[in-house]
Amino acid sequence: MERGFAQDTHWAGEQRSAIGVAFLLFIALFTMDACLGQLDVTRGLLWTGLAGLIFVILVPPRVSVRPGLLSKRGVLVEDTVRTDSLVSVRWYDGVAQRMVLRDTEGGLVEIDPTVMVRNPAMWYRFDMDARTSIRRGTLLSGAAALCELSERIDRETAHGVFRVSGLPS
Template identity: 70%
Template sequence: MSSSQAATGARGAEAALPGPCAHDVHWAGERRSAVGVAFLLFTALFAVDAGFGSLDVPRGVLWTGLADLLSVVLLPSRVSVRPGLLSARGLLVTHTVRADSLASARWPDGVAPRMVLRDTEGSQVEIDPTVLVRNPAMWHLLDTGSRSSLRRDTLLRGATVLRRLAQRIDRETAHTVFKVSGSR
């Protein structure tokens, strides 16, 4: 199956599944932060160049391009979950996996925490697990789908990763409850 067929299949699956859709409620703030950091860099570079009297059109274009590049690099994927599907929309591409037919879940070591989910159709999504920690509705829908994958015996690798994430979410939830109730 080609990548365009996989993308079409994922879009078709997304349109076919009814039910609630949960989005990352913190995404807009992260987008504002990415654009704000890029704007601060642009302003600082522009001001320093203007202060030294070396600002001209090519340098202005260079600073604008550098700030735009930084905002693109910092822009987080927009993650959403609906019954049976998890999607991560980047700047140009949307990746979607069937949560109810997951084949593997990995949490590779690295500087940035990332969780890689792959379904039985070969589609793959890479997300920051803190998105699920911060959004209980998204985690609930993904957890329901992953339990379906376990029942169907399609999740061959990664049940431990999902269990570890569930424990982390439970800890964070308990901590929040204690904090709100004033017990801590």
Template identity: 70%
Template sequence: MGRRFTRSTTREQTALAEPSGPLAHDIHWADERRTAIGVTSLLYTALLVMDAGFGTLDMSRGALWTGLAVLVFVILLPLRVSTGPGVLSARGLLMGHTVRTDSLVSIRWADGVAQRMVLRDTEGSVVEIDPTVLVRNPAMWHRFDEDARTSIRRDTLLCGATALRQMAARIDREAARTVFKISGLQ
């Protein structure tokens, strides 16, 4: 008789398909979240105090300042980036995106005010992150670099080897700068 596939078999297959191993998280994310909360709270308090001082604070203006504070918080809150074997995830306040780093198709820099790195995998998933997250988190960089090299070996990385080399050079410069600073040679 043929084998019947059940929901548990599908879960087992999914668990086997996903690489397992330790996750590396952005060690500075909590500090940046606290900063976003602090800046937002300070702005909100300043707006309410100023409005109350001028005698113009009412329900509609209070709602306006609350909305503005929430908007500023959403803008300032950084993505929570983590890497695992073969995976990089970026989670925001409402949504998250994951890309397979062991089967990347492209790594490119996005133009704009803030420097962004856009990663695309063979499944069509896209993640956009701040490259300084990888620069300041050695464990994340090591995991990402290892998987990106796997993409190069598998010939799936069609665009971005130059961006990867630029990132590696930037991280090497930061590491050397840190070593010089710690040793007092700077």
């Protein structure tokens, strides 16, 4: 593994789940049509396309952090932001939490902050670079959002330590 490189350790399992759901849907629809005697090439292609669409919707983007960069790679596109020259960090709370990162070069990445929470190595790498942005004076807004995420990660880590040690949290 490259020094300073970290990626979402849960991504592979989530990808397998997306494949499984899409495959099960395909098998269910294909089997149902075959049992009813309605299966033909057109319907087979329709079910294949539907299963493919479900996979594309369900598969999570792959987030990775390396020195100075955070990348989010989806099925069709990849977005990258320079984490050592961030301009803004915005936190959108709600049903689907989002963290939007923007750099001095115009790069923009939107990620789910739980990716950072469940991957401390990614957070550590990202936090080091975000502090560089603060030190350089490029981070104009979002320091509070980073503090909020840092507190959340510390809280989750503490709860994890208590759970493993058998102490009440």
